[in-house]
Amino acid sequence: MKKYHQYIQLAVLAGIMLLCHACQKGEILNLNTPTDVIILNPSKADLNNLVSGVESGMRRDVGTYLDDVGVIGREIYRFSNSEPRWVTDMLTSGLDNNTFYLSNPWASRYLVIRQCWLILQGAANCKSITDAERKGFTGFAKTIIGYQLLLNLNLTDVNGVRIPTADPTYIGPVIKDPGQVQDSILKYLADGAADLSASSVIFPLSAGFGSFNNAAGLTQFNRALAARVDAYRKNWASVLTDLSGSFMDMNGKFSTGVYHYFSTGGGDQVNPSFIALNGTGEVRAVQPSFATDILPGDDRISKAPLRTATVSQSGLTSNRDLWIWTALDAPISIIRNEELILLYAEAKIQLASYPDAEVALNTIRAGHNLPPYGGAITAPALLNELLYQRRYSLLGEGHRWIDMRRYGRLGDLPIDRPNDKVWPNFPLPQTEVNI
Numbered sequence: 001m002k003k004y005h006q007y008i009q010l011a012v013l014a015g016i017m018l019l020c021h022a023c024q025k026g027e028i029l030n031l032n033t034p035t036d037v038i039i040l041n042p043s044k045a046d047l048n049n050l051v052s053g054v055e056s057g058m059r060r061d062v063g064t065y066l067d068d069v070g071v072i073g074r075e076i077y078r079f080s081n082s083e084p085r086w087v088t089d090m091l092t093s094g095l096d097n098n099t100f101y102l103s104n105p106w107a108s109r110y111l112v113i114r115q116c117w118l119i120l121q122g123a124a125n126c127k128s129i130t131d132a133e134r135k136g137f138t139g140f141a142k143t144i145i146g147y148q149l150l151l152n153l154n155l156t157d158v159n160g161v162r163i164p165t166a167d168p169t170y171i172g173p174v175i176k177d178p179g180q181v182q183d184s185i186l187k188y189l190a191d192g193a194a195d196l197s198a199s200s201v202i203f204p205l206s207a208g209f210g211s212f213n214n215a216a217g218l219t220q221f222n223r224a225l226a227a228r229v230d231a232y233r234k235n236w237a238s239v240l241t242d243l244s245g246s247f248m249d250m251n252g253k254f255s256t257g258v259y260h261y262f263s264t265g266g267g268d269q270v271n272p273s274f275i276a277l278n279g280t281g282e283v284r285a286v287q288p289s290f291a292t293d294i295l296p297g298d299d300r301i302s303k304a305p306l307r308t309a310t311v312s313q314s315g316l317t318s319n320r321d322l323w324i325w326t327a328l329d330a331p332i333s334i335i336r337n338e339e340l341i342l343l344y345a346e347a348k349i350q351l352a353s354y355p356d357a358e359v360a361l362n363t364i365r366a367g368h369n370l371p372p373y374g375g376a377i378t379a380p381a382l383l384n385e386l387l388y389q390r391r392y393s394l395l396g397e398g399h400r401w402i403d404m405r406r407y408g409r410l411g412d413l414p415i416d417r418p419n420d421k422v423w424p425n426f427p428l429p430q431t432e433v434n435i
Helices: 010-017 044-059 062-072 089-093 100-125 131-159 178-197 207-212 215-233 236-244 289-293 299-303 337-350 354-367 379-393 400-406
Strands: 076-080 257-260 282-286 306-313 316-320 332-336
Touching: 044 100, 044 131, 062 076, 062 089, 062 100, 062 131, 062 400, 076 306, 076 316, 100 131, 131 178, 131 215, 178 215, 207 215, 207 257, 215 236, 215 257, 215 332, 215 337, 236 337, 282 306, 282 316, 299 379, 332 337, 337 354, 337 379, 354 379, 379 400
Parallel strands: none
Antiparallel strands: 076 282, 257 332, 306 316
16 A cells, blocks of 8 residues: 555654654554554653644645535635646546545545544553543544544545554455444544543643533534534434534524634644635635525625636636635634534424424524525425525535535536536545555
8 A cells, every 4th residue: 555654744743753752663654554653651741742733633635625525516616727637527527536636635534543543542551641631532532533534434425434443453444335434433423422521631722622622612522523423324313412412502603613723823734725815826716606596685695705807717617706714824614503503403304393493494594694484394395495504504614515415416516517527426545445
C-alpha cells in the first residue's frame, strides 16, 4: 500500500514527537499499515497535545470534502484556473479514485482516527490521571473516531470503508454495507458517551467547541452526532432519544453548536473555504437553481449574494457567490442547532407525528422570514418541505448530496450540460484497492 507521508499533518507529528520520551520511537507510515508507536506512560501534557493534534487534524482537507459533496450535490460550482477537474471529473467525465479530491480528505480522516487510537492507548497507560480524567480522554477520542469514519462513509457509501480497531497490526476488510458501518459508528459514539458521562475533562479545546468543552457539553455533542447517524440509519425513535441528550433547543439560536476553529495567528490554519466575493481565479459560485427555487422573502438568499459580474467555466455560469464563510478566521460548522431541529422534524415525520414536525418546521420558517407552513399534512408533502428547509438552512455544510441520496432523489438534482451526471458515490481510493 502506498505511503501517506504527504498527508501527515504537522500537528499529528508534533504530538507524537512530544511523546518520544514516553514511548518507543516510530512514525505513522499510513492509515492502514501497522505502527510501532507504543505510548508507555505519557504525562497529562502529552495527552493534551495529542488532543490538540486531533482537533487540528480534523480541519485538514475539510474544505476539499465540502467542495466534493457541494459540487456533486449541485449546490455550488467550484471554478479554478489551475484545477479543471472540479468541472470535468466531478460533473461529467467520471470520478478518479487516485487523485486529490478523494485521496486527501480520505487519508486525513483516517490519520485523525489513528491519532485517536494513540489517545486511547496513552490514556490507558497514563499513571498521572484519575479514572474520571481517563474517561474524558477516551470519550473524546471515541466520539471523534465515529465522526471521522462517518465523513469517509459519506463519500464512498456502498463502495465501503475499513472500520478501525484497537489493534494497529490488523487491517480489516472493506465493509460495503453502509448500515453495518453506521452501526459501528453508533457503537463508537455510544461508547464515547458512556465514557464522557462518568468523566472529568481536563484537556483544552479550541474556541470552536465553545461551551461544549466540558464533560456535559461533549456528551451533548456526541449525542448530536448520533442523531445524525441514526437518521441516516432510519432509526427514527433513536433520533429523538439522541436529540433529548443533545444541545437541541427549539427556541435557541440556530448557530449554537460545535465548529472547526480557524485563525490568522502565526502558525495556525486559516479557513480553507474562504474566497473573497467577486473572485475570478478561484471561485465558489452557487448553482443557479438555489436562487430560482427559493421562496419569496426567504432570508437565506443572503448566503448567495449577487456578483458584480457573472462567472463562467466550461459551459457553467453563475451570477451568485457562495458566502457562508466570510473571513479567513470564520469557523466551519461540524454540527449546530438548526440541523438538530431539522433532524427532530424529520424523525417526527417518519413516525407520523405530524403536528410536532410542523412545529419544528415552522420554527425554521419563522427564523428565516417565512410564514407558517400551509401545505398538506401528509408524509410526502412534509418530507418535501423538510428537504427544502435542509437545502436552504444547511447550504454548503455537506448535507444536500447525502440527503438526496438517502431519499432516492439524486435524479431530481439539476443537470447543467447534456453529458453531466450526478454520481451516487465516490469510488474506493486506489490505496485501499491495492491492499
